[in-house]
Amino acid sequence: MDREELTRLTGNGNGNCNNDDCPNVYRTASGSFVVQGEVSDAVTPPTGEGLVEIPEHVMREAFRAIGW
Numbered sequence: 001m002d003r004e005e006l007t008r009l010t011g012n013g014n015g016n017c018n019n020d021d022c023p024n025v026y027r028t029a030s031g032s033f034v035v036q037g038e039v040s041d042a043v044t045p046p047t048g049e050g051l052v053e054i055p056e057h058v059m060r061e062a063f064r065a066i067g068w
Contacts, residue, residue: 006034009065010058023054025062033062 006026023037037052045051 001028001034005029009062011061023052023058025054025058027066 006028009025009027011022011024024035026034026036028034035052035054037054037058040051040053042051042053
């Protein structure tokens with residue numbers, strides 16, 4: 001999936017994250033979510049999966065963006 005296929009829900013200039021290098025939440029065309037954040041080693045995920053850590057304020061911003 002290309003980044004152009006994602007709708008960015010967070011980090012659109014409302015803070016210090018303007019270079020695509022901060023935690024963000026994206027929505028796919030099918031309605032699922034892609035999360036960008038710091039890699040977490042809290043648990044070992046199954047093969048093909050990964051864990052990222054993302055601040056609560058970023059999730060709240062994403063929820064507001066989709067009207068939740």
